[in-house]
Amino acid sequence: MKWKELEEEPCSMARTIGVIGDRWTLLILRECFLRTRRFEGFQSALGITRHLLAERLKKLVRLGILRRIPYQEAPKRHEYILTQKGLDLYPIMMALVHWGDTHMVDERGRPLLHQHRKCGKDFDPVMVCSECGEPLLAKEVHTHPGPGAQSPLTIAAPDKPKAKARRSAA
Amino acid sequence: MKWKELEEEPCSMARTIGVIGDRWTLLILRECFLRTRRFEGFQSALGITRHLLAERLKKLVRLGILRRIPYQEAPKRHEYILTQKGLDLYPIMMALVHWGDTHMVDERGRPLLHQHRKCGKDFDPVMVCSECGEPLLAKEVHTHPGPGAQSPLTIAAPDKPKAKARRSAA
DNA sequence: ATTTGACAGTTCGATTTTAGAACTATAGAG
DNA sequence: CTCTATAGTTCTAAAATCGAACTGTCAAAT
Known part of the structure; x- marks a missing residue:
């Protein structure tokens, strides 16, 4: 690719x-x-x-x-x-930091803490549903094609590949 | 590095x-x-x-x-x-998808939609503060050293670099 | 007036990664 | 006993990255 x-x-x-x-x-x-x-x-x-x-x-x-x-x-x-x-990338950065905080810290603990000015407390970022506000779990999310859809992850394409691995640009 | x-x-x-x-x-x-x-x-x-x-x-x-x-x-x-x-990487994935949905879609719209089984609606992922539940904005977050701290982003190190660019592992 | 230092790059040969394609191995189906 | 499916491994060529030096501008110091 x-x-x-x-x-x-x-x-x-x-x-x-x-x-x-x-x-x-x-x-x-x-x-x-x-x-x-x-x-x-x-x-x-x-x-x-x-x-x-x-x-x-x-x-x-x-x-x-x-x-x-x-x-x-x-x-x-x-x-x-x-x-x-660029600023809109912030949730991505926070998500990366939080995963590291959860799974990659050594015995000394977190290198950095984050304080929320609004409430004054040190916090963790939590990803929630924009509609109901509940924290998101992978298993509770169903992915389906949108208006700009047309492939990759959309469906297990029903085009019986004989073999040969098609799809260079998946 | x-x-x-x-x-x-x-x-x-x-x-x-x-x-x-x-x-x-x-x-x-x-x-x-x-x-x-x-x-x-x-x-x-x-x-x-x-x-x-x-x-x-x-x-x-x-x-x-x-x-x-x-x-x-x-x-x-x-x-x-x-x-x-691995499943805990989900917020990172969703954050990546959401940024793409916001800034990289073409005229046709989103390739994929996400439905939350809990509430049944198509949603966007939103990152909120674990303490007060408010959406996080970069400007409202203050970063400070935690127990495992000791450097990189911590402080503008007060060690007058003469020049020469020290810090191989920042 | 000349040198030094800060800053923001650019250039270039050497090394490391990745791409692309072929090859290995195991086992069921025809 | 050949074909296909699956999961890799091996090898060479091409691309990306590293490391270090070099370019150019201007201010401040000598």
Whole structure:
């Protein structure tokens, strides 16, 4: 599969993975949410090669997840700020953190805690149903085709594959 | 940075990324949640090379995210089932899907809808605070060091770097 | 006036990963 | 005893990443 194709697959998750589904991009976004804004800041915080960092930042800007904003004219310099589209990635970040907190901590406990300003307490993120507010469990969710449907996970396609593994772009 | 190190960094998100932060692993997990269980199933649904698929499945089993269970003796064959640790990745998957639904759909609309059996309605996943139940916004969350803390995102380390970019493992 | 340092990249050879295709192995069906 | 299904393994070529050095601009220090 070509990774460019991912972004066009009829599966929202595949498309999202096409955008942010690699290690460096995810780590760069972590830094963004921790208020890092400048090239050197990302580079020294992550130890990423400058080459890749430049490339990834360009991609994130092109995709509208970061905005490149000048902060001085002298030698022209810019900083990278999350757009609303980027800020909307927050639930993904929190979900990643929470799984790590649950399954990857060592004896010392969590590296970071999160405090909710609204209520003042340290919290865990919980994913709930927008309609009834109940926490979501995989087993209680039924997936079915929507208007933009047309394949991948939709159905166990009833086209008796003789063998030969069709489907290059699943 | 060596990717093995990621799993030991004092950042739950980095650790999670070390485990599931690559394209194929994420897509394999998508298939798991869609009830794919067998090698050929993953391979033909994703078009992944058999080599990588074998390697990734092995890793997921080693990490306790999938369990390898025999389903026939004749020629010994196994299927791959999500463990509880694996099922706990569900909020991450839903968060990825939801971002894609919001920002990556084309004119035709969502490829997939999700119905909550509890309330019977098609829903969106919403991330809320475990303490007060309010939806989480990045700006309302304050991050602070926990018991297992000791660095990365914790503080702008007060150790005047002369230049030279220290910190290989941020 | 020249050097040094901060910042934001770019370039390039060496290494590591991934892609793509073929090959191995076991066993039932025809 | 050949064909097919299933689950891998092996091998070479192509692509991505690493690591380190280099470019360019400007301010401040010498």
